[in-house]
Amino acid sequence: MIDVLIVGGGVAGCSAAITARMRNLSALVIYAGGGALEKAHRVDNYPGLPEISGPDLLEKLRSHARNMGAQLQHALVQKVMPMGDSFSVLAGNEVYEARTVLLCGGTARVNPLPGEEDLLGAGVSYCATCDGMFYKGKRIAVVAGGEEAVEEANFLADLGDVIYVEERKHATDGLSPAIQHLKDKPVAIKREEQGMVLVTDQQELAVDGIFVLRPAVALTQLLPEVATDKGHVVVDRDMMTNVPGVFAAGDMVGNPLQAAKAAGEGTTAAIAIAQYVRKHA
Structure with missing residues (x-):
């Protein structure tokens, strides 16, 4: 111990x-x-x-x-x-x-998004390397809280189709070109019959899983x-x-x-x- x-x-x-x-x-x-x-x-x-x-x-x-x-x-x-x-x-x-x-x-x-804590472990994850394989070949949203998220998002891009949304502005120079980088701001997370939904200030994104990647x-x-x-x-x-x-x-x-x-x-x-x-x- x-x-x-x-x-x-x-x-x-x-x-x-x-x-x-x-x-x-x-x-x-x-x-x-x-x-x-x-x-x-x-x-x-x-x-x-x-x-x-x-x-x-x-x-x-x-x-x-x-x-x-x-x-x-x-x-x-x-x-x-x-x-x-x-x-x-x-x-x-x-x-x-x-x-x-x-x-x-x-x-x-850290101020969790509405719905984030309720859906943790049920479509929301904080660890790409831990849970990424569950979403192989699927549509994944990344809520990025800082530049530390870039590396994990690139890892996820090798597994599925990744949408990257910045919770806070940060450097994204190393982001894989395979990742769809939106200018939207994340607002909430919810689950509907068809799966997970990331709500932004511009639209609602239907995905299979949501990774919230922050330094804390x-x-x-x-x-x-x-x-x-x-x-x-x-x-x-x-x-x-x-x-x-x-x-x-x-x-x-x-x-x-x-x-x-x-x-x-x-x-x-x-x-x-x-x-x-x-x-x-």
Whole structure:
């Protein structure tokens, strides 16, 4: 069993992983994208690393965490399920068991489309590699929440006919020419007798399956038990949420949205997690 499973591979997540390893805890970091830091052209206020680019800082942090013995994995965490003294975490098509969970999802704020959560697993999927084969030779709609969706959409295009609709504007330079890229904006998802329907601001698209590909899932889907206030996760001084064993750090707990602050919170959370794990061993 993993001592701490960290959701998010940014500053807070990597800082926590480094400190967790210093405290002799096993740490698994699962991330689906680079977040805001990956898009930063230059960071001038991270102590000791002036004028560093966001991607370079991110790589240094992840390399440091790996060198300390933390495991890093690229996948979308879809669900965290409290199981008494531990947690089951669904990421991609794998299930992990952890003693504690640290949420470091950054600034991602996900508002599910109407009908999305109700139809999850019944025509709606969050993972192309997990569920793509179910739609081989069929008509597929992709609701893309960011450029991370491009690679998965290309994978789906090898299986069926793909329609690509951007939920948020992003770079699509690498999108396969076989994919039908619409300018429509997704509005809702529904099921009718003939199958799934993606409702846009321009039309209703009848398809066999809908893949919603974002760098994060809504907190109401991920772990609905966690308390929030004005969109931010509520934590105590040790960065623990109202759910025992679940901690949060970084931008998702509120302002200021600064890398240095996220690093400190990640460290604080990891120290508290070490104490929690030993107390409940």
